[in-house]
Amino acid sequence: MAYAHTRVEVVEHVAGLLRKNPAIGYAQLVKEAKKNGYHVYPLIVGLARKALGVGKHRFVAEAAIPAVNGTPSASALAEQIAKLETDYRVVRAKLEQIAQVINS
Numbered sequence: 775m776a777y778a779h780t781r782v783e784v785v786e787h788v789a790g791l792l793r794k795n796p797a798i799g800y801a802q803l804v805k806e807a808k809k810n811g812y813h814v815y816p817l818i819v820g821l822a823r824k825a826l827g828v829g830k831h832r833f834v835a836e837a838a839i840p841a842v843n844g845t846p847s848a849s850a851l852a853e854q855i856a857k858l859e860t861d862y863r864v865v866r867a868k869l870e871q872i873a874q875v876i877n878s
Contacts, residue, residue: 784812788822796828
């Protein structure tokens with residue numbers, strides 16, 4: 775199925791609609807775009823929001839290990855390694871339980 779507009783053109787059009795009315799709903803956005811001959815789907819809306827810099831921020835940039843001058847401290851590394859080892863032991867125990875259930 776061939777569309778009259780490229781993805782980039784559709785994203786630019788949707789971005790323009792979002793600039794005019796940032797609170798516009800998805801259904802209304804699709805109707806407005808369809809009137810002008812654009813085919814809009816959720817990915818396009820996400821790309822347009824990203825282009826405008828108004829996308830949802832899912833992750834907050836936080837350091838997992840405290841660092842001084844970009845180098846993590848030895849104690850912070852040791853704590854992180856200990857936590858990973860504990861997590862490994864827990865997962866390994868659960869996998870052994872699953873294997874026992876499957877083999878019995």
